[in-house]
Amino acid sequence: MSSPAGGSVFADRVLNDWLNSVGLGIEYSRAEANTLYFVDEDGEEVPVLDHVCGFGSLIFGHHHPDITAHAKAALDQQIPVYVPLSRQSHANDIAAVLNAILRREIPGGDGDYAAIFANSGAEAVEICVKHAELERRARIAKLTEEIGRNAQEAREAVAAGRATVAENPYIQLGREGGETERLEQLLAEAGRRNADLIAKGPVHLALENAFHGKLVASVQLTQNPHWRLPFTSLASSTRFLRADRPEAMKAAVEELRTSLLDVLVDDGVVTVVERDFPVIGAFFVEPVQGANGMRPLTEAAAREIRAVCDAVGCPLIVDEIHSGMGRTGAFFAGSHMGLRGDYYTLAKSIGGGIAKNAVALFHRDRFRPEFEVMHSSTFAKDGFSASIALKVLEMLEADDGRAYRVAAERGDRLKEVLTTVASDFPDVVDAVHGIGLMLALEFKDQTRAASEPLREKAASGMLGYCVAGLVLREHRIRVLPVGPAGNSVRFEPSIYLTDADIARTENALRDVCTILRAQDGDRLTP
Numbered sequence: 388m389s390s391p392a393g394g395s396v397f398a399d400r401v402l403n404d405w406l407n408s409v410g411l412g413i414e415y416s417r418a419e420a421n422t423l424y425f426v427d428e429d430g431e432e433v434p435v436l437d438h439v440c441g442f443g444s445l446i447f448g449h450h451h452p453d454i455t456a457h458a459k460a461a462l463d464q465q466i467p468v469y470v471p472l473s474r475q476s477h478a479n480d481i482a483a484v485l486n487a488i489l490r491r492e493i494p495g496g497d498g499d500y501a502a503i504f505a506n507s508g509a510e511a512v513e514i515c516v517k518h519a520e521l522e523r524r525a526r527i528a529k530l531t532e533e534i535g536r537n538a539q540e541a542r543e544a545v546a547a548g549r550a551t552v553a554e555n556p557y558i559q560l561g562r563e564g565g566e567t568e569r570l571e572q573l574l575a576e577a578g579r580r581n582a583d584l585i586a587k588g589p590v591h592l593a594l595e596n597a598f599h600g601k602l603v604a605s606v607q608l609t610q611n612p613h614w615r616l617p618f619t620s621l622a623s624s625t626r627f628l629r630a631d632r633p634e635a636m637k638a639a640v641e642e643l644r645t646s647l648l649d650v651l652v653d654d655g656v657v658t659v660v661e662r663d664f665p666v667i668g669a670f671f672v673e674p675v676q677g678a679n680g681m682r683p684l685t686e687a688a689a690r691e692i693r694a695v696c697d698a699v700g701c702p703l704i705v706d707e708i709h710s711g712m713g714r715t716g717a718f719f720a721g722s723h724m725g726l727r728g729d730y731y732t733l734a735k736s737i738g739g740g741i742a743k744n745a746v747a748l749f750h751r752d753r754f755r756p757e758f759e760v761m762h763s764s765t766f767a768k769d770g771f772s773a774s775i776a777l778k779v780l781e782m783l784e785a786d787d788g789r790a791y792r793v794a795a796e797r798g799d800r801l802k803e804v805l806t807t808v809a810s811d812f813p814d815v816v817d818a819v820h821g822i823g824l825m826l827a828l829e830f831k832d833q834t835r836a837a838s839e840p841l842r843e844k845a846a847s848g849m850l851g852y853c854v855a856g857l858v859l860r861e862h863r864i865r866v867l868p869v870g871p872a873g874n875s876v877r878f879e880p881s882i883y884l885t886d887a888d889i890a891r892t893e894n895a896l897r898d899v900c901t902i903l904r905a906q907d908g909d910r911l912t913p
């Protein structure tokens with residue numbers, strides 16, 4: 388068991404040992420813009436170019452001076468930070484800016500969205516799971532009220548001798564007893580089956596290789612089996628669908644289709660009919676899949692997903708926690724592919740790199756107002772993170788959205804260089820994916836490499852981490868892999884990425900590609 392200065396270790400023992408094993412066991416001492424610093428054995432401060440930036444949480448980099456100055460001023464003014472159950476106008480101020488951006492960026496974004504705040508992205512996703520269930524239960528209540536009324540009508544018709552009970556394909560009725568007994572037997576069995584179905588939870592839809600967080604409900608929306616499978620008994624299940632297979636999407640929805648049993652009196656005969664049951668709670672979608680190698684959705688997939696949700700009647704929940712806040716060159720990444728959501732989630736950069744904040748947005752036509760006082764959390768919607776969020780939104784929207792144009796230009800420049808490296812090493816690099824400053828370079832599968840060390844690293848899913856270790860060790864650049872196979876490295880820097888940073892990154896990547904081409908697996912071992 389490794390421990391600092393021989394003391395006991397109470398936290399991160401396993402994590403730190405693993406980080407050391409792949410060459411990532413560095414403790415950073417300072418951070419500014421796109422640079423992290425650590426102090427080496429000689430007491431020298433060593434700069435490291437940061438392409439991870441908190442998994443895309445730092446659109447304005449580490450400790451942006453305007454954000455830190457704003458934070459200091461807020462603290463000096465002793466703004467109220469934790470004042471739950473009081474009027475907090477900053478909540479509506481943030482929501483108003485987000486609504487204005489939605490109306491500008493999302494085609495058909497015709498409505499207002501209510502905002503509920505959270506402390507983390509996964510918590511914002513959990514809030515959406517809860518609210519979607521509130522919506523689903525309201526739909527079920529409406530259905531069961533109607534079924535109740537129809538049962539009463541059937542009872543009255545049979546009692547008055549105006550109707551008889553027909554045989555039906557759903558429930559076998561005994562021949563004994565009169566029409567009233569047969570009807571009661573039918574209604575009892577239909578009621579029992581309906582109650583069983585209603586007692587079950589919803590099924591959620593998500594895309595293959597989705598990442599929506601790691602809390603109890605959200606981890607079931609994250610396909611990575613290592614993170615999800617141990618906890619399947621704790622929450623609703625998810626059907627993971629291929630974004631590029633619209634027919635399979637339709638087939639999956641059809642497969643999930645189920646019905647409540649209802650009765651109708653038609654021309655003196657009581658018949659049993661099926662009523663579509665809202666088994667699908669919601670469809671969660673990332674416009675750019677962070678854990679799937681930064682792959683963006685196509686416009687066709689966006690249209691198909693929207694059509695599925697409209698047909699099923701469930702909310703389309705656009706998870707912009709990773710892709711939002713300007714990272715892709717627009718505030719909402721969904722604007723690139725015309726993806727219109729009923730709910731949205733945002734987090735990461737809304738905290739300005741120094742606060743924790745997240746928000747879920749709900750289209751007014753769907754929002755259940757009672758939810759405002761049903762869901763709460765001590766630290767959410769706090770005055771400090773809200774103040775930072777308003778500053779970040781002001782900076783993003785400044786100069787007619789200059790920050791988005793910079794993100795697009797810097798991202799295009801970086802992607803151009805990554806693509807050049809990929810074309811120079813077609814035997815080593817599979818592809819470059821992403822939009823704006825949400826990019827990934829995918830290495831070819833090395834599980835059948837000539838080099839045994841390479842084969843082993845690839846087979847264990849550690850290739851990307853070992854590449855990151857070498858790039859950190861020899862080029863003082865911080866990258867991390869991005870799923871699903873872990874043989875891609877992510878690039879999510881701030882908009883302050885310079886041409887010199889890009890040149891350094893190119894140099895490091897060419898070094899890695901040369902090592903992989905030479906099958907020099909030992910070079911990747913720290």
Ligand SMILES: Cc1ncc(COP(=O)(O)O)c(C/N=C/c2cc(O)cc(-c3ccccn3)n2)c1O
Nearest residue numbers: 442507508509598599600673677678706708709734
């Ligand atoms: C789309 C989306 N929805 C909800 C979340 C959850 O947000 P929180 O992390 O704030 O709870 C994230 C946050 N992403 C975290 C993330 C994204 C990723 O690509 C990899 C890892 C990760 C984390 C630890 C180890 C390995 N990988 N973490 C996200 O990207």
